[in-house]
Amino acid sequence: MTKREKLLLIYEKLYDFYGPQYWWPANNWFEVTIGAILTQNTSWKNVEKAINNLKSNNLINPRKLYTIEKTELAQMIKPCGFYNLKSERIKNFLEWLKKYDFDELKIKNKSYIELRRELLKIKGIGKETADSILLYAFNFPVFVVDSYTKRLFDRLGLGLPEDYDEIQEFFEASLGKNEKLYNEYHALIVKHSKEFCKKKPNCFDCFLQSECNFYKKEFRR
Ligand code: SF4
Incomplete structure (x- = not known):
């Protein structure tokens, strides 16, 4: 599976589980x-x-x-x-x-x-x-990177670079320029990082186990 395929698969799983997040929560x-x-x-x-x-x-x-x-x-x-x-x-x-x-x-x-x-x-x-x-x-196609993104995708095994711009470039190059996708994906990353993939992750109930290196390493010996 290519990194793009893996990113899209994770997105689909997040979206299927949580549905649309309607970000940003604001009126204008x-x-x-x-x-x-x-x-x-x-x-x-x-x-x-x-x-x-x-x-x-x-x-x-x-x-x-x-x-x-x-x-x-x-x-x-x-x-x-x-x-x-x-x-x-x-x-x-x-x-x-x-x-x-x-x-x-x-x-x-x-x-x-x-x-x-x-x-x-x-x-x-x-x-x-x-x-x-x-x-x-302003609805420009710019992928937002935050500490949740780094933590989640490191655990999932995507091997992200350290630098902010390089992580952003990785997502944008893999996903293509797509404002709607970036909007929803970032919101879903935040959601999942608050619900399951917290600092101390709740791996046993998480629906991303089969995609997750951290889970495989920690719990499937
Ligand atoms: S299995 Fe655990 S480490 Fe992996 S994404 Fe889910 S909560 Fe995070």
Whole structure:
């Protein structure tokens, strides 16, 4: 079986078991971008609380959010921790959005390779956050890599490289450029990593046993 076939087989099994994940859990592209920044180093539950604070102040709107003070923003996003830092990151991101008149279409008209370069120059925006924004807010075909991806596919025996960009390249070259597939696949990886393939994996109940090197090594001697 080629790596592409194995990746597709795992995807099918995940999809058959969990069904569509409807990512990203947000009402519009701007909410996705804010969620992608807020979710750094915290749980989604905390992000939801912060987003709800912004919503109740009618601030899920880039122009409005741009006008408020960094300290005021920090208070509203307090539930997700590192709030001063994240407030600054959001403000940096809003400066970047301003270059495009806060206009989704102007951003989408640009090459995502160029956009990725620009996003990575923003202080506080790393590769995972930039790629989440490109894929889930602007629907570009960019595969998002995170620690769940590394852990799951290492255990499955795909032999991933160490470097973020090389892992991304591996998935994109194997799967082909496909935004819808990347969207669903990443969401399913996160789901499975939370349900079964946790730090301490629940291998005995996992439906991926027959594909998994870790399972074979640990439990089939
Ligand atoms: S069998 Fe265990 S290690 Fe393998 S994918 Fe399932 S939970 Fe993870």
